[in-house]
Structure formats: C-alpha cells, structure tokens
Amino acid sequence: MLSVYKRELKSYFASYTGYIFTAFMLLTTGVYSWYINYLNQSPEFEYILFNLNFIYLIAVPILTMKTISEERRQKTDILLYSLPLSGTAIVFGKYFAQLTVLLIPTTVICLYPLLLMMFGTISTLTCYSTIFGFFLMGAALIAVGMFVSSLTDNPTVAAISTFAVLFISYLSSIIANGMSTAAITSLLVFFVITLLIAAFVGYITKNSVFAIMTGTFLLLVLTAVYLFFPALFEGAVQKVFNSLSLFDRLSYFVTGIFDLSSVIYYLSVCALFCFTTVQTVEKRRWS
DSSP states (O other), rough: OOOHHHHHHHHHHHHTTTHHHHHHHHHHHHHHHHHIIIISSOOOOHHHHTTTTGGGHHHHHHHHTTTTTTHHHHTTHHHHHHSSSOOHHHHHHHHHHHHHEEEEEHHHHHHHHHHTTSSSOHHHHHHHHHHHHHHHHHHHHHHHHHHHHOOOOOOHHHHHHHHHHHHHHHHHHHHHHTTTOOHHHHHHHHHHHOOOOHHHHOOOOOHHHHHHHHHHHHHHHHHHHHHHGGGTTHHHHHHHHHOOOOTTHHHHHHHHHHHHHHHHHHHHHHHHHHHHHHHHHHHHHOO
C-alpha cells in the first residue's frame, strides 16, 4: 500500500493536479475570509467554511477524476493488478494519497483563526471544530469521487459524473423540502430510486437477470410495506434526502457542538465508498 501511496502522491504534483487543487482551495477561502472577516470585521470564521462548502463541487472532481479511470484508460491498471497487492491496498493507497493532498490546504486554513486572533476575540474551539468537520466532509466526498472514477475509463466522464452526484447531494435537502409529504409521493420517489439501484446493480454485475430480480424484489417489498404501513411513508422522502446530504452535516460543527453522530456518519461514508471501490477494482482484476 505504501508504494501505491507514494506513487499516487508523486503523480498529483508531477501533473500539477495537486497544485491546482491546493491553490483553488486556499485562494477561494482566503479571498472570502478577507472580504468577510477583514473588510466586514466579522470574527466568525466558522461560517466562512460553511458557506464555502460548495467549493468541493469543483475541487473534488479535479482531484479524483484520474484516480482509477486514468489507470484504466492507459491500461496501466493491468500492470498494477499484476503486482502482489490486494485491491484493498491499491484503493487505500490511492485514497490516503488524496487525503494527504486535502490535508495540505486544510493545514494552511488552520492558521487563519490564529491570524484573526490578532485583530480581536474569536471562538477558537468553534473554528477548529468546523475545520475538522470540513476536512471530514472532504474525505467523504473524495471517497465518493474515487468510486465514481472506478466505474469508467474516461477521466472527463468521471469528473462530470462526480460533479453531478455531489451536486445532487448538495441540493438534496432543498429538493426534499420542495416535495409533498404525502405517503404516495414518497412511494413514487422510492420506486424511482429502486429502479436506479437495479440499473446500477446491473452495471456493476453485468448480469441483467440479477438486476431485474433485485429491482422486482425491492419494488414488491416497498409495495407491501406501503399497503400495510402507509403512515411510514409520510414525510419519508424528506427524512431520507436530508440524511443523504453530505453538505448539511457541517452545520453541526459550525454551532460549536462536537456531534459524534456526524463524525461517525462521515467516516461511514468513507468506509462504504472505499469498500465499493475495492469491489469494483477486484471485479475488474479477475474479469
């Protein structure tokens, strides 16, 4: 895993991707902080990061687009699979390299509250709690982007797809709040999600029969639950979509409350998408 980590980390700065990612993160954060904290004389640095969480919509696709898709495009993944390395070692070596790149601007951002202390009183604990949550959110989004990159051999497609997935997550709470809380609305939305899951299963397994069986089973389960317990579906869409928003969870850190459930949530997302990426890599290795 260490060899993959070193190779991947070196490639980020050999191709300038790491420099572009770091510069974009620091430039955006610095300009916004200068405008809000300095010109408007606001001591609340934590809200800078919360309002700037959308920068991950651009930064993460830039960082993850070539993670695995470029290996597949250039056929270098075949050479990688021939080495005595497990899929887990390959994926986590790449993932930790990306986290290291993310850690560079995050470390610099840690200096911002110290600079603000020179001009007045700030809530240090809240600032660093938000920075920690900002890093965890970035780690979770990178795991999502890496998984998307493993599904294609085209880096451009990987970048666009990652942006689309993250953008949907970014707007999920807004979309949910605009929907009806009626039980039938939730059922129809869950039907659509089920069909998408079945299509995804078919894409991953390359087995259309298994995908159809999976989709049919899930649709039957949803229908049965709706017929016997319709009350469970009232407002269910709002609850599900709000739980899927990777961006809204940062608000718990901004309030100064160290929310353990949010930490576990982000770590679970990291583990889930790293695991699915490993499965994708292993499947391609033995196909």
